[in-house]
Amino acid sequence: HVPTIAIVGRPNVGKSAIFNRMAGRRIAIVHDEPGVTRDRISAPCKITDHACKLMDTGGIGARLSDGFAEQVAAEADIAMKTADLILFVLDSRDHLTPIDQSIADHLRKSEVPVMLLLNKADHEKQDLNLGEFSGLGFNDYIFLSAAHGRGFSELASRLDSFL
Ligand code: GDP
Ligand code: MG
Numbered sequence: 001h002v003p004t005i006a007i008v009g010r011p012n013v014g015k016s017a018i019f020n021r022m023a024g025r026r027i028a029i030v031h032d033e034p035g036v037t038r039d040r041i042s043a044p045c046k047i048t049d050h051a052c053k054l055m056d057t058g059g060i061g062a063r064l065s066d067g068f069a070e071q072v073a074a075e076a077d078i079a080m081k082t083a084d085l086i087l088f089v090l091d092s093r094d095h096l097t098p099i100d101q102s103i104a105d106h107l108r109k110s111e112v113p114v115m116l117l118l119n120k121a122d123h124e125k126q127d128l129n130l131g132e133f134s135g136l137g138f139n140d141y142i143f144l145s146a147a148h149g150r151g152f153s154e155l156a157s158r159l160d161s162f163l
Contacts, residue, residue: 002044003163006055006079007117008107009089010099014119017146018089019043019056022155028056047156050163055083072099076106085113085162092118092128092143096136104136113162116141117155122148 005022007015016028023043042055057075079086088107090100107114116136121128121143133141142158144151 002051002053003084004042004053004055004082005045005047005085005087005159006057006083007087007089008057008076008079008103009117010097010103013089013091014146015056015089018087018117018119018144019054021146021149021152022047023054047163048160050160052163055079072102073106076103080107080110080112083112085115085159086110087117088114088138089117089119090133092121092130092133093126094120095129096132100136104138108137114138114140115158118143119146121145121150 007019009015014030016030019028019041020026020030023045025043027043028041042053045052045054057079086107088103090096116133116138118128118130118133118141122145128143130141140158142151142155144155
């Protein structure tokens with residue numbers, strides 16, 4: 001069994017950028033327009049010595065007109081059903097949004113372990129909103145910058161203990 005790691009989160013937090021860094025290739029499209037990745041994309045990846053499968057769930061909230069709450073629920077549920085570990089991505093420079101809260105509400109019911117990735121922490125001295133994120137009810141978190149690569153070796157060693 002190859003462990004599956006799902007990347008979930010609202011549009012524009014950097015899921016695809018994180019996916020590409022972890023996969024070591026540019027597979028998912030990184031885009032300024034929220035919701036550009038409509039499909040779930042997966043790729044093999046290697047974390048320290050472990051082979052695993054990475055899944056980018058870019059469709060969350062992609063199209064408000066399709067019934068937004070349903071989409072959030074559906075994507076989170078797919079991740080909860082298929083993944084061995086869920087990486088829940090948030091924008092560390094932004095405040096929590098109702099979408100973040102809604103995803104968190106779903107993931108809290110999960111038996112799959114959830115790790116928070118507080119992305120866009122590009123600089124060490126950045127003003128980050130850790131207080132808000134710690135209120136979500138998940139214990140594991142890590143600051144990352146998919147743009148600069150900060151935090152990824154730490155992420156790999158943390159994931160290693162799950163795999
Ligand atoms: P997704 O919708 O969650 O898949 O987000 P994307 O990966 O497409 O990224 C959305 C936007 O955020 C793009 O403009 C990225 O270049 C930008 N972005 C992603 N990660 C980072 C980061 O670590 N730092 C900064 N400053 N921008 C980022
Ligand atoms: Mg995406």
